[in-house]
Amino acid sequence: xxxxxxxxxxxxxxxxxxxxxxxxxxxxxxxxxxxxxxxxxxxxxxxxxxxxxxxxxxxxxxxxxxxxxxxxxxxxxxxxxxxxxxxxxxxxxxxxxxxxxxxxxxxxxxxxxxxxxxxxxxxxxxxxxxxxxxxxxxxxxxxxxxxxxxxxxxxxxxxxxxxxxxxxxxxxxxxxxxxxxxxxxxxxxxxxxxxxxxxxxxxxxxxxxxxxxxxxxxxxxxxxxxxxxxxxxxxxxxxxxxxxxxxxxxxxxxxxxxxxxxxxxxxxxxxx
Ligand code: DGL
Numbered sequence: 001x002x003x004x005x006x007x008x009x010x011x012x013x014x015x016x017x018x019x020x021x022x023x024x025x026x027x028x029x030x031x032x033x034x035x036x037x038x039x040x041x042x043x044x045x046x047x048x049x050x051x052x053x054x055x056x057x058x059x060x061x062x063x064x065x066x067x068x069x070x071x072x073x074x075x076x077x078x079x080x081x082x083x084x085x086x087x088x089x090x091x092x093x094x095x096x097x098x099x100x101x102x103x104x105x106x107x108x109x110x111x112x113x114x115x116x117x118x119x120x121x122x123x124x125x126x127x128x129x130x131x132x133x134x135x136x137x138x139x140x141x142x143x144x145x146x147x148x149x150x151x152x153x154x155x156x157x158x159x160x161x162x163x164x165x166x167x168x169x170x171x172x173x174x175x176x177x178x179x180x181x182x183x184x185x186x187x188x189x190x191x192x193x194x195x196x197x198x199x200x201x202x203x204x205x206x207x208x209x210x211x212x213x214x215x216x217x218x219x220x221x222x223x224x225x226x227x228x229x230x231x232x233x234x235x236x237x238x239x240x241x242x243x244x245x246x247x248x249x250x251x252x253x254x255x256x257x258x259x260x261x262x263x264x265x266x267x268x269x270x271x272x
Contacts, residue, residue: 003029004028006069006073007030014190014191026234031243047122050073051068053270072123099128099132107137107140118189143179150195159198185210246267
């Protein structure tokens, strides 16, 4: 069986890359729902329906474990899928998200206890980061800001263009104005690390910018260590298969740029 990595589009590739760097021995399937991306401004019900369809598709292709490498899906669909759908579908499979592992590392990174969260409208509206933080470090202050222009910039391959500077600077300045004591900015959307060079250009020097990939990879490795009954079912061929709901030509071209290696994808259709 395999490890499935799911995102609305290309963003999850930033997580996949780090996971494969850290634990390359397993077999993986990546699924990008590019035809329906972005998810960030969609309602709870729609993100939940789309995410459940994706999880079912990955299970049908032999995934033992699916990582929702998408904050929006983790915020809006993870709990329901874990608690309501999974027991009826197959209680031996697992679905994990990216928010909890990210939250767990924050108390070690911040000195001021003031965190900035940049994410999609959906993730910000869910307050999932603040709610999770409340459980483990209630004294921390999280200031949340939605950056609705960032995902379209990435999905349209404009992340390195001069035009992108305007929107990167705009949201970083807005966040720092909301709370000048912020010393750690969390990129709470898996698309955002693709804008990292520009984000670092506009973030104050003393502020730490956290991209989630390495942390999620570390947490997954630890999870597999602690769950040999899951780990033992995952095959170790070191392969990767790419699935997209959009045109494969488009996906192959852009995904290859993000991953610095050739990508050959297969198109699939998701439906309930
Ligand atoms: N990359 C996803 C996230 O982490 C979703 C972006 C989107 O589809 O709006 O939130």
